[in-house]
Amino acid sequence: MSEVALLQVIGLAVVGTGIVILLFIRARFMRVVGFVVIVLGTFALIALGVPQMASLPPAEEKFDVASIKTAADMAAIGQKIFFSKGQCALCHSIGPSESARCPDLKGIGAKLTREFIYESLTEPQSYIYLDYRHEGPPKEYPARMPYINKNPIGLSKNEILSVIAFLQQMSGEKITVSPSEITQAAETPAGAKVAAVFPVHGASQ
Ligand code: HEC
Numbered sequence: 001m002s003e004v005a006l007l008q009v010i011g012l013a014v015v016g017t018g019i020v021i022l023l024f025i026r027a028r029f030m031r032v033v034g035f036v037v038i039v040l041g042t043f044a045l046i047a048l049g050v051p052q053m054a055s056l057p058p059a060e061e062k063f064d065v066a067s068i069k070t071a072a073d074m075a076a077i078g079q080k081i082f083f084s085k086g087q088c089a090l091c092h093s094i095g096p097s098e099s100a101r102c103p104d105l106k107g108i109g110a111k112l113t114r115e116f117i118y119e120s121l122t123e124p125q126s127y128i129y130l131d132y133r134h135e136g137p138p139k140e141y142p143a144r145m146p147y148i149n150k151n152p153i154g155l156s157k158n159e160i161l162s163v164i165a166f167l168q169q170m171s172g173e174k175i176t177v178s179p180s181e182i183t184q185a186a187e188t189p190a191g192a193k194v195a196a197v198f199p200v201h202g203a204s205q
Contacts, residue, residue: 008048015041063158068182071165071175078166081159088163091143094170102141103129109164109171117164121148121155158182 001009014037021034068074082088093100112120119126124145130138148155148163155163165177 004048004052008045011041011045011048015045017041063156063162065158065182068179071177071179072169074162074165074177074179074182075169075175076166077159078162078164079170081155081163082166085153086148086155086159086163087146087153091145101143102145103131105167107171109168109173111171114164114168114176117167118160120145121160121163124148 018034018036018038018041021030021037025031025034063077068077088105091100091102092105094104095106096104108117124147129141131141132138146153148160149157161177161181165175168175168177
């Protein structure tokens with residue numbers, strides 16, 4: 001018997017006891033007790049009837065290194081990360097948008113080099129961009145660009161490289177991140193070559 005069903009049986013027993021008291025016992029005090037027991041039991045039964053839903057954090061996008069064969073595979077994963085775990089789309093639009101709170105990233109892969117994008121994501125306070133889209137002096141954006149490689153977003157290096165591949169692809173640029181740069185499982189130090197370009201910040205898968 002499931003836990004909920006067991007509790008429902010107990011609830012029914014409680015309500016039943018209350019009804020028996022009301023039917024057969026004349027003493028005023030016991031009748032009040034019976035009434036209270038029926039109300040509480042009914043309340044519990046209704047509460048148990050409400051479907052239970054556990055609220056779990058969204059399923060993590062699994063980064064399957066083995067599935068990456070081409071630069072386009074990386075960009076496809078990067079696109080998923082952009083709209084899910086990376087939370088980029090919470091702040092950035094791709095293409096002009098009135099509601100966007102932060103820089104429009106349309107064409108960003110053509111404007112910035114991959115090294116610069118990498119730095120924009122991991123050292124966001126190095127260069128601060130202001131909002132020029134209105135009259136008067138440029139303002140600060142209402143949000144701050146978060147450190148993408150640190151909590152709470154905490155993307156791994158593989159994930160950041162994929163996001164860069166996506167930004168380049170959606171800007172119509174050639175993807176300069178190569179699948180061979182994706183660090184394989186920890187025991188293959190194939191990433192050493194990459195590490196020379198981008199120091200590995202510990203958390204690469
Ligand atoms: C909490 C809001 C927020 C989130 C989430 C966010 N950004 Fe930003 N981002 C900003 C702000 C604000 C700026 C401009 C100010 C600055 O440069 O610090 C910016 C700047 C940038 C820039 C530099 C833009 C330029 O024109 O040079 C890039 C590239 C960028 N973000 C990419 C990303 C990517 C990719 C993600 C997801 C992995 C992301 N951002 C997530 C707020 C955010």
